Amino acid sequence: MSWISTLDRWQWALFAAVPIGIILLYFLKLRREPVEIPSTYLWSRTVEDLHVNSLFQRIRRNLLLFLQLLAVALAAFALLRPGIRGQTSAQPRSIFLLDASASMMARDTEGRQNRFETARKMIRDRIDAMDDRETAMLITFSDRAEVLQSFTSDRNRLRAALDQAQVTNRPTDIIGALEAADGLANPRRSSTTGDENDVQVADPQPADLLVYSDGGFRDVEGFDVGNLKPVYRKIGSDQARNLAITAFNADRNVEQAGAAKAFGTINNFGASEETCNVSLYVNGQWRDSASVTLGSGEETGLSFSLADQEDAATLEVRLESSTGGSDQPFEDDLLIDNYAYAGLRPLRTVSVLVITTGNKPLRLGLSTDNAAKICVPTFKSPDYLQTPEYAGRAEAGLDDLIIYDRCRPEALPNTNTFFIGALPSDQWSWASEPGQTILVDVDRTHPMMQYLELFSLLIFQGRAVEGPPGTRELVGGDAGTVLALAPRDGYQDLVLGFELITTGEDGSPQTNTNWYAERSWPVFLLNVLRYLAGAADATSAPSFLPGDTIRLRVESQLESVDIARGNGTPETVPTGASGSVEYVDSDVPGAYKVIANGKLVDLFCINLFGGRESDILPRESFDLGYETVETAGTVETRKEYWRWLLLGMLALIAVEWWLYNRRIA
Structure with missing residues (x-):
């Protein structure tokens, strides 16, 4: 049995005054008006009542007082959150690695909740199961790692950091998160020369490395886990559905003036056959459509011809429902890769x-x-x-x-x-x-x-x-x-x-x-x-991954340019030496326009285009260094009884109220 207090010390001090107040209420004298009684029948009750309300009279046995104090005691036990730990941790330290990449937006878990929220709930349950002797830290990772909370035993700080974690549109790279965890659990020596000045800079800190992910990252070679004990919590369903656009680009036809072509690749990463429409939009207007049917693991290529397209243009290809309306989106488990963007840049000499x-x-x-x-x-x-x-x-x-x-x-x-x-x-x-x-x-x-x-x-x-x-x-x-x-x-x-x-x-x-x-x-x-x-x-607008730093070159005499996604609010970006431009707010997929002095000077696109992100069927294991990390068969849980204690308290209050109304004291 373990206890997790939900109140601070000063709050417990206030709570301790509650039973004292209840007892004091039984010592209070009641103000009574004199009443003429035609008979001596009630004298004995009156004398008894005076005795009860006497300040220094010993409290007589009272069932209502007992029930009230018992209800307060049950409430106190409930606030201590008694519980029994299930699968206990082997280490006093835990490192939570939370996958925040694009594939974690797949809605294939119970209740159509996305994988990220499911993983966050699992981490929250694990934090709730910690006792005061345990410490933990929280790291999120996509294409880069972010330490949201360093080692602490304060569960409230861990919960607050977990609430701040956000899923991203970015691809997955677990290397940075592993290096952050490895730096604390496996401290290195101060030098590699082996002389007398070579000292251990810190004591090793063994820790459980809990990876909450769908496994959409590369196997890690040459990584020494050392004092880390990796545990893989697989997130996602083995029956996930996902059609994805894995490539899309447009280019002008050198053999025919004003003509252009758009090319795309569609993959079925799901477990069943899917049918959808693939529609092309030019500058937001529908231009062409094609129907595709793909079995599990199949892919196909599509091309669209464009005529009289000498001016700059933004192109978008969408996966749409084959059974609903012409513009109804195709509903699979991951939506971000159902859209892709390309562009024909303004002609320059x-x-x-x-x-x-x-x-x-x-x-x-x-x-x-x-x-x-x-x-x-x-x-x-x-x-x-x-x-x-x-x-x-x-x-x-x-x-x-x-x-x-x-x-x-x-x-x-x-x-x-x-x-x-x-x-x-x-x-x-x-x-x-x-x-x-x-x-x-x-x-x-x-x-x-x-x-x-x-x-x-x-x-x-x-x-x-x-x-x-x-x-x-x-x-x-x-x-x-x-x-x-x-x-x-x-x-x-x-x-x-x-x-x-x-x-x-x-x-x-x-x-x-x-x-x-x-x-x-x-x-x-x-x-x-x-x-x-x-x-x-x-000619062809370049495509970048979400989160990339976009480097462009414009005319050197321009002091700044305005960059906007589609018709959104533009962001003014100053130009550097030789007209270089760096743009970092690139998390949202789309076609971005670069405008200077009211004129379109360039285009670029942000697309996911990641087979590992679109292949959302979760992996059962992954290689970490020289060992294979399998999916954990059990999840550490904690059975808590505070709800039952609160129900018991409410039952006692109901009984006390019934007895009071029946005049039983």
């Missing part, structure tokens, strides 16, 4: 410097209607490389891309480059002799190789190239790599192993390939502008 003696195919390719929308080219002769203007331009990185056609600078610029028929530096070399080249392989997974058909090209004189470590082959020929991409101190160099235009013996220009006459040539240049020059960054 990139600066391209072209160093060439003359290249008509290159000039024409950069002046097409599609290229002109995103590119401002500047053509210079190779003599320009020797001017101070070029030196300052290259050092400052004023251009998004520099194309060197059959020439090479003394030092590479601080920007991305594209070399045609030339090598960037001594780290590159020719891997074959000049000769007719046949293309045999294309890396279609790279963005610059999309929508290209190159095997019909004729190349009269070409050579294979060999780059520094990390070089990636984009196009391979019969003699080796023909088109290669290599990283360079944060920049990238693209090298083409053959010339487009050569110079004849008489000094006249001659074609070296028929590529300029193929449809793939302007498409390739658009891919180069989009990927290598950064124009693609101005």
